[in-house]
Amino acid sequence: MADAKERILHAALKEFSKEGLGGARVERIAKNACINKAMIFYYFSSKQNLYREVLYGVMSKIFGQVSELISQETGAEVFLEKMTEIYITFLAKNQDFVRMIALDMIRNPGNIDRFFKEFFEDRFEKGPGLLFGKVQEWYKKGEILESDPLQFIINILSLNIFVFIGKPIFEAIFNVKIDEIEGFYQNRIKSVVNILKKGMLK
Amino acid sequence: MADAKERILHAALKEFSKEGLGGARVERIAKNACINKAMIFYYFSSKQNLYREVLYGVMSKIFGQVSELISQETGAEVFLEKMTEIYITFLAKNQDFVRMIALDMIRNPGNIDRFFKEFFEDRFEKGPGLLFGKVQEWYKKGEILESDPLQFIINILSLNIFVFIGKPIFEAIFNVKIDEIEGFYQNRIKSVVNILKKGMLK
Amino acid sequence: MADAKERILHAALKEFSKEGLGGARVERIAKNACINKAMIFYYFSSKQNLYREVLYGVMSKIFGQVSELISQETGAEVFLEKMTEIYITFLAKNQDFVRMIALDMIRNPGNIDRFFKEFFEDRFEKGPGLLFGKVQEWYKKGEILESDPLQFIINILSLNIFVFIGKPIFEAIFNVKIDEIEGFYQNRIKSVVNILKKGMLK
Amino acid sequence: MADAKERILHAALKEFSKEGLGGARVERIAKNACINKAMIFYYFSSKQNLYREVLYGVMSKIFGQVSELISQETGAEVFLEKMTEIYITFLAKNQDFVRMIALDMIRNPGNIDRFFKEFFEDRFEKGPGLLFGKVQEWYKKGEILESDPLQFIINILSLNIFVFIGKPIFEAIFNVKIDEIEGFYQNRIKSVVNILKKGMLK
DNA sequence: TATGAATGAGAGTTCATTCAT
DNA sequence: TATGAATGAACTCTCATTCAT
Numbered sequence: 001m002a003d004a005k006e007r008i009l010h011a012a013l014k015e016f017s018k019e020g021l022g023g024a025r026v027e028r029i030a031k032n033a034c035i036n037k038a039m040i041f042y043y044f045s046s047k048q049n050l051y052r053e054v055l056y057g058v059m060s061k062i063f064g065q066v067s068e069l070i071s072q073e074t075g076a077e078v079f080l081e082k083m084t085e086i087y088i089t090f091l092a093k094n095q096d097f098v099r100m101i102a103l104d105m106i107r108n109p110g111n112i113d114r115f116f117k118e119f120f121e122d123r124f125e126k127g128p129g130l131l132f133g134k135v136q137e138w139y140k141k142g143e144i145l146e147s148d149p150l151q152f153i154i155n156i157l158s159l160n161i162f163v164f165i166g167k168p169i170f171e172a173i174f175n176v177k178i179d180e181i182e183g184f185y186q187n188r189i190k191s192v193v194n195i196l197k198k199g200m201l202k
Numbered sequence: 203m204a205d206a207k208e209r210i211l212h213a214a215l216k217e218f219s220k221e222g223l224g225g226a227r228v229e230r231i232a233k234n235a236c237i238n239k240a241m242i243f244y245y246f247s248s249k250q251n252l253y254r255e256v257l258y259g260v261m262s263k264i265f266g267q268v269s270e271l272i273s274q275e276t277g278a279e280v281f282l283e284k285m286t287e288i289y290i291t292f293l294a295k296n297q298d299f300v301r302m303i304a305l306d307m308i309r310n311p312g313n314i315d316r317f318f319k320e321f322f323e324d325r326f327e328k329g330p331g332l333l334f335g336k337v338q339e340w341y342k343k344g345e346i347l348e349s350d351p352l353q354f355i356i357n358i359l360s361l362n363i364f365v366f367i368g369k370p371i372f373e374a375i376f377n378v379k380i381d382e383i384e385g386f387y388q389n390r391i392k393s394v395v396n397i398l399k400k401g402m403l404k
Numbered sequence: 405m406a407d408a409k410e411r412i413l414h415a416a417l418k419e420f421s422k423e424g425l426g427g428a429r430v431e432r433i434a435k436n437a438c439i440n441k442a443m444i445f446y447y448f449s450s451k452q453n454l455y456r457e458v459l460y461g462v463m464s465k466i467f468g469q470v471s472e473l474i475s476q477e478t479g480a481e482v483f484l485e486k487m488t489e490i491y492i493t494f495l496a497k498n499q500d501f502v503r504m505i506a507l508d509m510i511r512n513p514g515n516i517d518r519f520f521k522e523f524f525e526d527r528f529e530k531g532p533g534l535l536f537g538k539v540q541e542w543y544k545k546g547e548i549l550e551s552d553p554l555q556f557i558i559n560i561l562s563l564n565i566f567v568f569i570g571k572p573i574f575e576a577i578f579n580v581k582i583d584e585i586e587g588f589y590q591n592r593i594k595s596v597v598n599i600l601k602k603g604m605l606k
Numbered sequence: 607m608a609d610a611k612e613r614i615l616h617a618a619l620k621e622f623s624k625e626g627l628g629g630a631r632v633e634r635i636a637k638n639a640c641i642n643k644a645m646i647f648y649y650f651s652s653k654q655n656l657y658r659e660v661l662y663g664v665m666s667k668i669f670g671q672v673s674e675l676i677s678q679e680t681g682a683e684v685f686l687e688k689m690t691e692i693y694i695t696f697l698a699k700n701q702d703f704v705r706m707i708a709l710d711m712i713r714n715p716g717n718i719d720r721f722f723k724e725f726f727e728d729r730f731e732k733g734p735g736l737l738f739g740k741v742q743e744w745y746k747k748g749e750i751l752e753s754d755p756l757q758f759i760i761n762i763l764s765l766n767i768f769v770f771i772g773k774p775i776f777e778a779i780f781n782v783k784i785d786e787i788e789g790f791y792q793n794r795i796k797s798v799v800n801i802l803k804k805g806m807l808k
Numbered sequence: 809t810a811t812g813a814a815t816g817a818g819a820g821t822t823c824a825t826t827c828a829t
Numbered sequence: 830t831a832t833g834a835a836t837g838a839a840c841t842c843t844c845a846t847t848c849a850t
Contacts, residue, residue: 022225162360199401426629603805
């Protein structure tokens, strides 16, 4: 069994990613972490702060992924392929991450921005800035059709992420359990790569 | 000024779509509706129930839109165009709806299914079922590339909906305020229609 | 259908005699009286006051009975017989009265005294005082064994009244429904008269 | 000073036996128990439940008394003597018990029955059943006059219990404070034993 | 580190009462 | 008289947080 702090963080992620900050209960987190409630305050001093630590951990892991990818020198096609493959695979295994961030975006839209500023600090051009530049370059080179980098990125992220949030809708419409469909996420990757390439590359 | 019940529903949507059921405060709803807190219980008997009524109202409006569209006899191309146009326009004006449902899907994934069963009752084949059939038909006729109706629908909905949820991410990356960008949603519609047609039609 | 005020009093007795002043709900009284809640305040100005009116009505009816009996010139034996007959018959038909007063005695032991003072005013010697005197007289004449008028009265009232309060105990012990036992209260009268005469007369 | 849980139970008995469930105030109980209001919920989870625990405690103590007495092999005479002595002495010291049960019988007549079923479980014949049998036996043996065990028991309990409920009436009639009368309950025992023996034994 | 008990600030809910019509 | 809507105070209950050990 992992050490106490680790167990708390794990239980907290489960709780926050389902209930949000307001709906989460310290008591429940403690119980699921098999620990006395007071220990949570001993380690993290407040619920707020525990939330922050969980959130930042999740964001670091999620945005760290892209960060790395962006820094590689690749063409648009390879980027789309890799991006989709990496993301969907990663998020499928960490669906709590998506929910945690989705909830936080709704409750506190400014958090992401704040996180970006802290996370990339003065090396903004190594993250978002770099991406922005690349997309423009690809367009100039004639690799991609979409002239607007903003729409370009929205398209990619939408196709990569929304499936994890909208699952209940799809499951209701098609009367299936998505995570029980054999090879679903492999198919998802194919479908997304396909539409992205056909739809956005020249 | 609208009557009290209406004002409550309006304020409640604002509150729930930002805070979720657990985080919402009855007091705040009352204040924003300019009524006495007790009136909320007079009309809706509990916070839970108020939530339910708001949620079902929102779902009816959102899913009612498609419901109508699906029942029209159109080819795949027109469907993609209309669907995108209608949805993005509608959701841009009712962004609280998206947030409300997104929050609810995370907290209570079973709700959507329950709603569908109540909403479409025994006329399931006029809603989801009909859609499912149409997609298959389009594929058989060779109108579309994507053979899997599930992926087909996920692609459409992702591109239509996620922009409203992921806004903070895009705003952080590009350092813009999306709702202040002149003609943004018109561009979004164009971009989505474009990628959908190029990426999924034959 | 009786007029509104009457209906309210009737419904209030039912409510108060089951729930007491604190537990009674104005709303419920109104509903059972088939009347708008506000009318109760129109007629009785407050819940407290309605309670008072009901209580005093009940007490007048109950204590009025004895009052009359006492003023008759009878020996001890006839007194015991009449008293028991009158009381048990009357209370069996008005069991709410007993409950109402029992609840009130527990909640507010001083009420009875206050009522007595108002009810008998300066003619105390026509009520309690008279009774007291008679018992002493009977004892002097050698009609009764019990020398203490207090115990004498407690015995009588206990045997006449408690059956209506303790019903649930008896029903649980004997697994019966007392009010459904054919001729129960007639038997009760016989049993009480018997024990009183054998036990307290010379 | 007793521990918190004990103090709560004690204060709760005081409160409930005066106000009933509906009229009782958690705040008052807390204050009288010298603890924080929240502790009541910490230990008992709800006012309802606290009430239940108090009630069942009281019932156990009250009915436990008889339970023991009944199981002893005695004739009718000794039974009447012991019963009266034990009960009046016990109840005089625990007048809250009587009030608590009296209030509950009025509010919720079914509780006693439920309690009996739980308390005596499958050993019903060791409690009520046993008593019933004994009374019948005494009658057959010619020890008692009253042929109906139901009336027999009602007579005993009425004379033993009602004095504690009807106190305000007696105090009003005789203008005394019963608990301040020197030796009152000893006299009461004598009076009751006397009337029971003369009135019901052969 | 770890725990059970304790606290205080509110949260949702109820309810007697009043108001406008 | 009669009604539905409105109000404010009070009530039960919850929860993050702290304390004593």
